Amino acid sequence: MLHITPEAGLAINKLVNAQGVGAGGGLRVEARAGEPDFEMSVAPIPDDTDSVVTEETTGARVMLDALTADYVDDKTLDVADTVESTARFALTEQGISDRD
Numbered sequence: 001m002l003h004i005t006p007e008a009g010l011a012i013n014k015l016v017n018a019q020g021v022g023a024g025g026g027l028r029v030e031a032r033a034g035e036p037d038f039e040m041s042v043a044p045i046p047d048d049t050d051s052v053v054t055e056e057t058t059g060a061r062v063m064l065d066a067l068t069a070d071y072v073d074d075k076t077l078d079v080a081d082t083v084e085s086t087a088r089f090a091l092t093e094q095g096i097s098d099r100d
Contacts, residue, residue, distance in 0.1 A: 002053045002062065002069070003076040003094055009058030011079040011087040016042055016060075026052070026061030027089075029077075031068045038068070040089060 004012075012027045019042045028043040028050075043063055046052050051069040053062045062077060075091045 002064065002072045004053060004055035004060060004062060005076060005078045006055060006057045008077045008079040008089065009055030009060035011089070012055070012060035012062070013058055015087070024061075026063050028063045029068055029072065030065055031071055038091065 015027065016025050021042055021044050024046075025042060025044045026046070028041050028046075030039045030041075032039055046061075046063040047065070050063040050065060053064065054060070055062075064072065072091060074094055076094050077089060077091055079087045079089050081087065
């Protein structure tokens with residue numbers, strides 16, 4: 001299952017709250033067909049077929065469609081602050097982090 005770091009959870013909550021999304025909302029992560037990267041957006045509620053992963057300490061939610069859930073099953077969602085003070089999310093293999 002996707003692992004979400006507490007730091008990523010804090011960044012997700014900050015992003016969701018800044019957009020005025022309620023408690024049922026979270027970050028939607030979707031694989032792009034034929035692309036090696038993902039699209040991320042804030043969503044107010046999960047779709048009926050989404051898998052929802054919750055970060056334990058922050059309660060941040062990540063919503064995944066079935067294809068994306070399979071792909072990120074062994075990944076960790078982490079975040080790094082950039083020079084511009086914005087968050088940059090990254091998916092890494094579990095056990096490997098930008099902080100290592």
